[in-house]
Structure formats: C-alpha cells, structure tokens
Amino acid sequence: MQGWVTLALLLSLGVECSLGQNGVGELPVPRGLTLNPDLPAQTLSLTWQSDSSLFDLEIFHTELMNVVLNETVAVKTDPVTGLHSWTWHSPLPLECTSHSAHIRARNQQSVSQWSPLQTIPGSDIPEKSESNMFPQDKVVPVGSNMTFCCIVKEKEDFKEIMYGRQEMTATRLSRRTYAITATNQPVSGNTGTNVICCSQRLTLTGAVVFVGYPPGDEGLVCETRDLASAECSWKKGRDTGLRMRRSRTKYTLNGRDCLEANERKRWWCSSKAWEQSWTLVARNPLGTVHLMDSAQLTDRVHLLAPVNVTAVEVKAWSATLQWSWSVAAYKKLEMVCQLQLFAHELNSTRNYSGPGLSSVVLESLWPDVDYTVTLYCGSKHGFWKWGDKSAPYRIHTKMDRPDALDVWMWMDSSNTGCVFWKPLSVRKSHGALVGYEVSQSSAEEDGWTPVSLPPGNFSYPIILNNGSDITVAVAARNPAGLSQPSTVTTPAYRADSQLSMSELLSTNGSFVLSWQPNANASSGYAVEWVPTGCSGLCPVDWKKVPESDSSFTLNSDSLVAGVRYTVSVYALSTGAPTLLQRWQGYSQEMTPSQSVRELLPNQSGSDVLLSWKATAMENQRGFIRGYTIYLANAAHLELIANISDPEVQSYRVKGLSLSSYKFVVKAYTSAGEDAGATVAIKMEMDTADMLFVGILVPLGIMFCCLILISICCYKKREWVKKAFYPEIPGPKVPGDWSSPQGPLDVKPSPHSLVHIVESPEWDFTKEGLFPVPEEEEESENDNIEVDADSDEPALLRYYNQVVGDGSHGNQVSDSSGSSNTSVDSTQTEITYAGIQSPTSSQGACGGGGYRPQMQSVIGPAEPQIEFEADFQDDGLHAGYKPQCSWQLDSPEAENFSGSLGSPTSVTSSQFLIPESSEEKPQPSNTWFHNFLSGKS
C-alpha cells in the first residue's frame, strides 16, 4: 500500500514537472477580450478577464496579418470591474485598415493558449468602397511626425500621396490602403497643409493637417482707468500659425471668456471689477499658457486724458489753465500732473500736484509768445504710469514793454560819430517793435531832442557842433509801450596814430583781453572792436563788462579771420567813457590776398634794384612779417633773398650777366606767402661793349678764318690741285688741227636724233639714249648728269660719241657757232656741254677733224642700227684718237683739255665753261687757276 501511494506521488510529481516544463495548457486562457477603439486619439483599448497578471499581446493589420505589436505586459485586475485593461496608441489611424488582437496569459516561462482574435474593421473593408484618407484636420505641433493613410476607391488605381508639394513614398497596408509618414513637419500656411491621394487620372481624396505652435503669450498686466474696473493686456508672443477658427488660441481671464481677444481684435481683456489677482489662460489645440498678475488697485491707476483744457486768464508773464476729468472718481485722487510747454526755443516741462487737480497757474511765461500746452497726470501715491495726454492747447501771452537797449557810441573823428544799439531778442522785445526813439542833449542846450526811427535802424549819426560832449538816449517801442531809455555820452576821440597800440595775438581765434582796473569805471567797462581803418558804416561791436571784471575774451565767432581789428577798452561812468587801452590784431592771420604793388626793376650795370610797395591793409590779412625775393627759372623759384623787415621794400640783385631774368617778390605773414608779384628784366650792356662785342669780334673771327683757310690751301695746294683739278693727258691728234676751218653752218635737224649705244653688252637698264622731243630733254639731262658723275667708260664713250657726232654734224656746227643755239636745239644738255668745249676750238674740231666719227655719220635721219654699227667700229678701230687731237691747237683748246678729260668736266660745266666763257674765255685760267696750279 505504501508502495502504491509512493508511486502515485512520484507519478503526480513527474506529471507536474513535465507540465511545468512544457508551459502549455496549465494557465487559463484570458476570456472576453474586447477591443474599444478611440479613433480621434488613435488608441485601442483591450479589456479581458483573467486570473493572471502577465500577458502576451499581439496586434495585427488584419488583412495582411502584419504584426504591429508583440509585447508582454503586466496588467493587474481592476478591483472595481474585475477586468484587465490595456491601451495601445497606434501610430496609424485605426480607420486605415482592420486591426486584430489576441492575448495569452504568461507566468514566467509558462503561457496559456492565445485567446481568439478580435478584430475592429477599418474603412478599407469592401462595404466601404469610397476613397478616404485619415486622419482628417489634425492639429499637430511643428516638428512632429505623422502617418497618413489613403484608402483607394474600389477598382481605382493608386499613384501617389503628396504632402504639400512633396511626393512621398507610400507603404501598402492592405489591398486598398497605402500610408506615408511625414517627419519634422513645418508650420502650415493659412489654410493648412494639404495631403493628397492621387490616382493616375485625378485626385482621389485628401486631408488637411494644421501644423503650428502652442500659444506664446506673455506679460499679463492689469490696470484700472476708472478706479473701479480692470483692463488686462499682454503680449501676443510667437505666432501660432493656426488661423482656422477651430485651432485659434482661446483666452479666458479669471475663468471668463475674453471676448475682445477671442475676436482677435486686440490683446486685452476687461473686467468690470478689480480683483486682487488675475489669471489669463491662453489655450489652443497644441497647448495652454497661464499668465498671472496681482496688484492693488491704487497701484495700477492709469488716468485718462484731461478734457476741456482752457486758459482762463492769460497775461504777459503768466496764464491760468483749467481742465476737467471724464471720471468723477478722479476728483478725490491725489495726483501729479505734468505740463509740457512748447514754444520756439522756450520749451519747458512743469510739474504740479494736488487732489483731483484741474487748474494750475503757469508762471514765468514770456510776453507775446505762442505756447502749446500738453497735459497728463498720474496717481501721486503708488505712481504707476503717466496717463493719456490731453489734446494740445495753444496759449498766446500778451505783450509787455521792451527791455532797455544796449547802446554804444563810436567816434570816427573828433566831431562825428554814431550811436549804435543792439537789436532786442524775442525775449527782450516782449512784442514786435514798432520803432526806436533817439534823444540827444548837450551842455549848451536844455532838454532833449527826440527822433523816431523805424524798427530796422540800429544806429544814428551824431555831430558835435562845438566839440562839447553830448548825451544820447535810445528807447525801443512796441505796442505795449516804450522801454526804459539807455543813455550814452560821446567818448573823446582818439585816433590810432595818437596811441601806442600793441599787437594783439589771438588764442585759438579769440582775443584774451585784460587791463588794469580803473577806479573811474563805476559803471563797468566797455570793450569795443571795429575793423582797423574802417570808415563810414563800420561794423562796430561792443560788449559791456561789469566793473568787477578787468578781463574779457573776445570770441572768434564775433570776429572775421583775416581782418585786422582795433580793440579798445573804455571805462564807463556817469559821464563820457574813458579810453583805457587799445590793441590791434587778427583773430586768425591769413596769407595776403594780393601781392605787393608797384614792383619795379632798375638795372644798374650788372645789378638790378627791385623796389615795391606793400599791399593795402585790407588785403594784408595778417601782419606783414617780411618779403621773399625769388629768381624765376623755367620750372621753379630760386630763393635769392628773405627780407624779414617789412619796412624794407627794395632789394638789389648783384652780379647778373647779360640775359633775361624774372623776379618774384612775395610778402608773407605768419600764415604764409602771397601768390607773388613778378617782374621781368633783360640785362643790356653798355654802348662801347656792344660795339666791341657786336662788330669787331665777328670781323676778327672771320678774318682769322680766311687767313687759316688760305694758309691751309697754300700748304696743301698739291693735294688741292690733285683733288679738284687733276692733270689730264692731252690728246694726240694726227695731222694738222691747228689750221682754222671755216665755220660750219649747220642747222639743227628738226628731227634731231641721238642714238647712243655704248656696246651690245650694255645693260638694258642703261640702254642708250634715244632722241626725244625737246620737252623731254631737261628730265633726261638730269639723268645724264647723274650718270656723268660716275666713272663708267660708257659715259665717256657716250660723251665722245656725242662730241664726235657733233664734230661732223649740223648740230655741232650750230652749237659751236653760238651757245644759244645749243639751247634752242633739240640736243641734250650733255650735247650742250660736250659741244661747248670745242666751241672755242671749232676751227680745230669742226669739219673733218674727227674723221673716224665723221665717217660713221650718214645723216641726222640715219637709222639707229647703222649708227650703232659705226659706233662699234669706232670703238674697235679708232680707239681714243680724236681726243688726242684736241689739245693741239689753240690755247683755248688747251685750256679745255683739262676739263674735258676730267670726270668733273661733264657735271661741272660752269667750272669748266662759265656762261660767259664764250665772250670771255680768258678768266678760266686766271689767278685762281694759277693758284691751284701752283703758278704765281
């Protein structure tokens, strides 16, 4: 028996152990699982019954059975209901698709069976065939993430989901459902952010999401305007970005709706009664703000503006101002008021206090002034802030008699002067002036002689008849009356020359004056300053100094730079002012505006004396400290002297050579030099020097040059002769060339042809000359002359040919007869030159004296070829014979032989045969020829 019991226990333990190891079937399955969705909140509540406290949960998207939650949770039994309850927040709107859930109990490693699946249907079930999108009209904070789903209509395709303008990547959740997740959403526009679900053809559906901020209001302050009610205001803060009515911020003040703010008209709330503390709640779908304030009523009084402000009594120097309050409770309030008076240069602020203040007397006003008054008040005790300003109110004070004038008398000579007075300022005139009254009296005359002057006058001339002092009284008049007269007695005239004036140096443009106190100055002192040397209507200015002072600073704003002032100090008493001291000075020295005058140069030998005069005082603009003298060169001025004594107004420049000079003289002050005066002078020599230098010296130089040339030529005469007149061997002519022959009378052929051919080998560029019309001769002659300069034998041959041709042609005869004829002929100049040589030896060279050539010439109209052949024959057989014969006969021929043989003989026809050679052949071998030949 014990054995069976033991076995049963062991078996039971073994079963338990095996059951505990498997974990299935022991724990009871949770019962009665129900799903309760909260669609707007996107939450799903699960409730069930079970004895366990630990459960496994699984939630699926039903259609595709995608697990969206698999979690183990510990849930205790609700003691009231006896149910277990657990809530799941879905990131996806629960309408998007159907959700299913089941649950099982867990006890450590042992779990129960899953409960049956419970499902909540989504909007994508077949019964709901239309398109849809979730969630709709959500209000979310900026930066949040959000999932949207689109349920496509049955039989409709899906293309995309747009978030605003952004195409999103969609995830398929079921047959008809697609979802996107927008992250970090930006603030929406006025009408929200559109999320659109599209097919290929059109917009299927959509949703709007409003992305914004929670309220940002701050700074609640409550105050009272009527000592009873309250007005609370605050700052709006950051814009929530939520403008749709449903998402706007709603305000409550101490639990009451704030209508003013909710209507979005202004950011304040009113309350009929004052409360010790105030709480403003600002709430929108994204958040709530609580603003607090607490204060005593008397500490938060903000008075309204005074009304009906009027001036009940306006005088010249004061006015009484009254006003009233729109709140009766103000009458007992201890208040402080501030008045702002605005007038031209007369602005001021005045404070007044009192209970229920409604009237004040404005003192210390100025006569005849337009004032604008603005008034505002505040609570005196527990002052919070100034109340509203009243409307500006205008007050015009009455006029009063003018103040006494500041009068001074200035004498410009011993018996003439002028009374000056200074114009009255607005503060002193007390009304527009209508004129001045000037009265004067003297010792000889009793009583005053009044004169009325218009308001624009500020001076009156006086004349002393017999040199006795007179007293002048001046008074200003305005509609309110006449001012107190101001009197002045003529001071004794003291010319500047009568005084030893000291130079007054300025300090920063001002004059600092000081003088010895004078016992007679019972009425103080007068400092007078006037431009030095001024006459007529002078800008006399003065300043009266109390007798206690013996110094005065004359400021630069009453002085003009560059103007010399005479400053005088007078002692004032009941009688005439007494001159104490006088200075002259410049407030600021400047460079002279004009240069020195009458600058003149005066030559004295090699010296120049420069003299000038100083410029006028008004142009000096400073004390002249000296002069500088410059020598003006081409580009700069060379300082040659600096005269530091302004009294010296001349300078001698010494040791100048004969040339032109420019001198510049500049005066200088402490500010610098003026522009300078320029004078030019040309240094001239004395008459004897001029004669010597101008005539004798050039003559002497010329003479010396001639002598030198003569000596040189004499010494080098061999070379000169060789160079300019070489020996030319004389021609050897057979036969008798000496017998004169009859002159040939040959007229030039009308068709004079010259065909010059040197040789068949001659360069084409130097082709022989052909006869040309006479008009072309000159140009051709030029060429020929150029060629003749060369030593080419061809030209010599040409020359000879021509000469030869002429020796037996008509042309030669004609030209030999007269040189003029050659000019008239059609011969070239070469012909002319060549023919001229035998002109004087026509007897020797004419006719058949040159036979070889004569033979070749047939006639003037001979064809060229024949001429050429003859020429060649001559060159081959005759050699140079004809020339030898030229030097035989007459002395003339001998003379010419030298030139003809010379290379220069052609070009230097003049040298060889001057124009007058025909008539005077002899000069060609005169003294110069002899000189060159070494003959004496």
Place this chain on the structure above:
Amino acid sequence: MEGAADSDTPVPERSAADRAAALARLLHRDCTRLLELYKEREDFLSQHAPGGERLVTLALCPEAPSTAEQVGHVRSALRRCMELLECLIVREVEEMGEELQGEYESLRKTVKDRLGHLLHSTGALLENGEGGCPPSPPMQCIQGQDEVEASDSFAAKIWTYKVLLELIHWTDSASQTLHVFHTEKHGQQQQQQLL
C-alpha cells in the same frame, strides 16, 4: 405685354439684354480669375483635378425650346450658384475670420455683387415668366455643407473648387444665351419695324 414694351421702349429693352450679356461676360472673367486665385492658394488643384459630381445641373428641367426659356433656365442655375457662393463666403469667413483681405477675398465679394446684378438683369428681361424650369429649391447653407459629403477641411476645399467651376460654367452659359437672346430680340424688332 412684351410687345407693348417693345413698341413703347424698344431701345432700352434691347440694350438691357445687351448689357446683361456684357455683364455675364465680365462676370465670367471674374469667376475665372477667382478660380485662379483659389488655385494659387490651394496649389494641389492645379496638379490634380478632383473628380466628382456637378453641383448645379438642369437635369430635371424640361427641354427649353425658346431662347427666352433657355435664359430662364440659366437664371435658375445662376440663382443656385448665388446660393452656393453665399454659403461659400459664410463658411470661409467663419473658418478664417475677416482678417485675410487679399485679392481673393476682394474679388469674391465683387463676383457676388455682380452675380446679384446679373440675376436682377435677367429677371427684368423675363418679366412674363419665360423659363419653364422652376427655380431650384432654396438651399440652406447647412445643406451646402452636406453636399461637401464630409465636414473636413479637405472636402470643403473640393467643394469650394466645384462651386467656382459652376460659377465659371454658368456665367459662360449666361453670356452666350443672353447674346443669342439679344440677337433674336434685335432681329424681331427690325422685322416689326419693316412691317
């Protein structure tokens, strides 16, 4: 009655039809511009045109053999458009308040005013009761919301878009019909004068 009116004052009546046609053309341009402005605000409308049923139809109205009856039908549609527009304005002001005062809001008011003038003008042209189609039943603005099919903002935007489309359509129809009406009247008067 009409004949008497024509014989007495032919010119004013003719010019009234002409003026109504011109007003309809002007209103059509305004409505087109209003839709452009709305599309600028809700730019998705420019990218994907929403589908759906028409808001104003004359499907229940009998055939309109004469132009005068066609004018009557168009006027009935315009009256319905006017009710939709007023409802639209109320809804938008309620949602957005009166703070927004841009070109859209200004033109929206202009369209409402001119549509009222056009309804008055066409009513004056149809003094003897042309237009066989009875006017649409009065539409409460709350019913207008019902037509949105939902109370969400997106549906309201689609509905607004549809209202603006209807305005464009019926003002265009009105301008064409009134032009034909004016032409026919003018021809009839010329024939009468010839007789």
